[in-house]
Amino acid sequence: MARGGITKKAVEQARNALLARGESISIDAVRIELGNTGSKTTIHRYLKELETEDDKTALSESLSDELIALVNQLSGRLKAEAHQTLEAQEERHSEQVTAWQERFEQQSQELLATQAHVEELLQTLKQAEQQQQQLQETNHRLEVDNERLQSDLSSQKQRLSEKDERIASLEEKHTQAREALNHYRDSVREQREHEQRRYERDVQGLQSEINELEQALTARQHSYSELTQRNTQLETQLTELKRHYDAVYQESRSTDAQLSELKQQYDRLDNRFVSVTSELQGAQDKQERLQTSLTELTQEKQALEHESVQLNAVIATQKEMIEHWFTSGQLKTFSPHGES
Structure with missing residues (x-):
């Protein structure tokens, strides 16, 4: 939840309205479209996420089914290895603390x-x-x-x-x-x-x-x-x-x-x-x-x-980033007719 009640959906709607009118997309323009409400930082973050989603969607539409399967397989292996690495680090850290x-x-x-x-x-x-x-x-x-x-x-x-x-x-x-x-x-x-x-x-x-x-x-x-x-x-x-x-x-x-x-x-x-x-x-x-x-x-x-706290923070951040990457960045699988 962003400050002032601004949501990602509202930012997307304001951006689409500006695109429909042929105007350039900027933080100030989106904020004016929202009625001069919302944090510029939040608006900037939402705009970045929307641009990333658009890029991923465009990339997914241009890839073939075989490449998508290979990428999904690699992403699965990367996620599993990342989890194993995190678990091993947590285990070593726990043994060292003990x-x-x-x-x-x-x-x-x-x-x-x-x-x-x-x-x-x-x-x-x-x-x-x-x-x-x-x-x-x-x-x-x-x-x-x-x-x-x-x-x-x-x-x-x-x-x-x-x-x-x-x-x-x-x-x-x-x-x-x-x-x-x-x-x-x-x-x-x-x-x-x-x-x-x-x-x-x-x-x-x-x-x-x-x-x-x-x-x-x-x-x-x-x-x-x-x-x-x-x-x-x-x-x-x-x-x-x-x-x-x-x-x-x-x-x-x-x-x-x-x-x-x-x-x-x-x-x-x-x-x-x-x-x-x-x-x-x-x-x-x-x-x-x-x-x-x-x-x-x-x-x-x-x-x-202190190092454990920092390491736990790093692990939590890495987990959050990986989960966010696999949640928001998971490639879509397309049918032969081009439908997702």
Whole structure:
């Protein structure tokens, strides 16, 4: 339907009227004949179609029946080949679009899998960092405890050294007392022997001196007993200090073993942290490559879709042209008497 209600039939009638009057055919003349209505473009198109139909009619009237049959056969073959070509192009285009869509889906799935793996690695890295922080805090506490134990151990060693010095002093005093006692006993024995010889002469004096010596000896023995008891107490304290020193030493060795084990665990976690960081970097690089590939595929898909739209438009135009050509340009078959 043309604009303004102009039809091909009306244009044909106006052209025939101008021909009947012997006037030349033009767009303006036809438009004036139509009452100054209708688009010049539409009128021009209709005039071209009418001229083409006239040319085809004149050509058909001048051709023989055999040539018309040959032309109809060729036009049929041309139409079939054109349809086959269009179908093949549509099939190839559909296969290409399907392949690009499958590749796009595959790249999308790989990107999603990579993103999930990256999230898992990030979670693992976060856990490793938390464990590393906990180990650092534990290591710090153990180091503080170790320093405190080392300080206590030094203090105990100093106290033990002081005790040893006091024990050595007491032992020296004890030795001196024993030597003095031995010397005293020797002196008493000599004195007794001497007094024995003088016993008859000075028994009363000797008895008095013996009593005094016995009192002094008792006092010395009492002092010796106190020294012996004190020595026993010091030996007990020394034993307890040695036992405490052994316990502190064992605790220190256990703390050193724990520190060594924690340092080994810290080294393993640090190596794992480095490995996870490297793997995470690789996954991020892969994600960037996949993202770049996905972007390129998206652009190629858009270009392919644009090309598909253009190709579909071209195919539709070719179909329309072929159908229009075979519909409007189909040669007529004439009878031997020249009737169509």
